[in-house]
Amino acid sequence: MDENQTEAVRDFVLAGFSQNPSIETGLFVLFLFFYVSTWIGNVLIMVTVASDNYLNSSPMYFLLGNLSFLDLCYSTVTTPKLLADFLDKDKLIPYDQCIVQLFFLHFVGAAEMFLLTVMAYDRYVAICRPLHYTTIMSRGLCCVLIAASWMGGFVHSTVQTILTIRLPFCGPNKVDNFFCDVPPVIKLASFVVLVSSYSTILVKIRSKEGRRKALSTCGSHLMVVTLFFGPCIFIYARPFSTFSVDKMVSVLYNVITPMLNPLIYTLRNKEVKSAMRKLWDRSGLTWKKQESRRHKQLE
Numbered sequence: 001m002d003e004n005q006t007e008a009v010r011d012f013v014l015a016g017f018s019q020n021p022s023i024e025t026g027l028f029v030l031f032l033f034f035y036v037s038t039w040i041g042n043v044l045i046m047v048t049v050a051s052d053n054y055l056n057s058s059p060m061y062f063l064l065g066n067l068s069f070l071d072l073c074y075s076t077v078t079t080p081k082l083l084a085d086f087l088d089k090d091k092l093i094p095y096d097q098c099i100v101q102l103f104f105l106h107f108v109g110a111a112e113m114f115l116l117t118v119m120a121y122d123r124y125v126a127i128c129r130p131l132h133y134t135t136i137m138s139r140g141l142c143c144v145l146i147a148a149s150w151m152g153g154f155v156h157s158t159v160q161t162i163l164t165i166r167l168p169f170c171g172p173n174k175v176d177n178f179f180c181d182v183p184p185v186i187k188l189a190s191f192v193v194l195v196s197s198y199s200t201i202l203v204k205i206r207s208k209e210g211r212r213k214a215l216s217t218c219g220s221h222l223m224v225v226t227l228f229f230g231p232c233i234f235i236y237a238r239p240f241s242t243f244s245v246d247k248m249v250s251v252l253y254n255v256i257t258p259m260l261n262p263l264i265y266t267l268r269n270k271e272v273k274s275a276m277r278k279l280w281d282r283s284g285l286t287w288k289k290q291e292s293r294r295h296k297q298l299e
Contacts, residue, residue: 010094010095011092011093011094011095012092012093012094012095012098012180013090013091013092013093014081014085014091014092014093024086024087025086027086028083028086028087031079031082031083031086031255032083034079034255034256034259035075035079035080035083035255037259038071038072038075038079038255038258038259039072041068041259041261041262041263041266042068042069042071042072042258042261042262043068043072044262044276045064045065045068045262045265045266045272046065046068046069047279048272048275048276048279049061049062049064049065049068049275050065051275051279051282052275052278052279054271054275055271055272055275057139059122059133059137059138059139059142060119060122060123060126061271061272062139062142063115063118063119063122063142063146064119064265066115066146067112067115067116067119067224067261068261068262070108070111070112070115071112071257071258071261071262072258073104073108074105074108074109074112074254074258075254075255075258075259077101077104077105077108078101078105078254078255079254079255081093081101082255093180098180099161099164099165099180101180102160102161102164102180103157103158103160103161104157105157105180106153106156106157106160106161107153107154107156107157108153109153110152110153110156110157111149111150111152111153111154112149112153113153114148114149114152114153115146115149116224117149118145118146118149121145122137125137223264224257224261224264224265
C-alpha cells in the first residue's frame with residue numbers, strides 16, 4: 001500500500017444517532033441538559049469539598065473531589081462535539097481532531113480508572129486497618145497516588161495513540177459512533193483489581209454486621225464502579241463487532257455516568273449533604289449582607 005493511499009482519509013464521518021433533523025433537535029436538548037447537569041453536580045461536589053475543612057482533610061472526600069474533576073474532563077472530551085454534531089448535517093471530524101479526542105478520552109478515562117482503584121484502596125485501609133487509617137492515607141500519599149493516576153493515564157493514552165496513528169487509514173471513513181475510540185483492555189484489568197480489593201475486604205471481615213457496615217460504607221463507590229466498568233466490559237470483552245446498542249452503552253459511560261456520580265455520592269452520604277447545606281447557608285448569608293449594604297448605600 002503506497003503513501004498516497006494511506007493519506008487518502010483526512011476526515012472521519014461520525015454516524016451519530018439519527019439523520020432526522022427533528023429527532024436530532026430533541027436529542028440536542030436532552031444531551032445539553034445532561035451536560036449542564038454534569039457541570040453543576042460535579043462543580044458543586046468540588047466546591048463543597050474545598051470549602052469544608054472536615055471534608056477537605058478527609059482522604060476519601062479529597063479523592064472524591066478529584067474524581068468529580070475527572071468526570072467533568074471526561075464528559076467534556078466527547079459531549080461538546082456530540083452537541084455540535086446534532087446541529088451539523090455533515091458530522092465530520094478531521095483526522096487530527098479525531099486523534100486528539102482519542103488521546104484525551106483515554107488519558108482522562110484511564111486516570112479515572114486508576115483513581116477509582118486508589119479509592120478502593122482507601123476503603124480497604126479504612127475498614128481493615130482503621131487504627132492506622134489517618135497515618136497510612138496521609139495527604140502526601142493521597143497527592144502521590146493522584147499524581148500516579150494521572151501519569152498512568154498519560155502513559156496508557158500515549159501508547160494507545162501511537163499504536164493508532166501507525167495504522168493505515170484508507171477506504172471507508174465512517175465511524176459508527178459519536179466519538180473516536182479504540183478498545184482499551186486496561187479497563188478490564190483495572191476492574192479485576194477493584195473486584196479483588198472489595199473481595200479482600202469482605203473476606204477479612206468475619207461478622208455479618210461488619211460486612212453489612214462495609215457494604216454500606218462502600219456502597220456509593222461500588223455503584224460508581226459498576227456504572228463505569230459495566231458498559232466497558234459489555235463493549236470490550238467480546239469480539240470486534242458492532243451492535244446498535246453499543247451507542248447507547250457508550251452514552252451511559254461517557255455522558256450519563258459523569259452526571260450520576262455526584263448524585264450517588266450526595267444522596268447516600270450525610271456528611272456531604274450536611275456540608276452542602278452549610279455552603280448554601282453561607283452563600284445565603286453573604287447574599288443578604290450584600291443586599292443590606294446596597295440598601296444602606298442607597299439610603
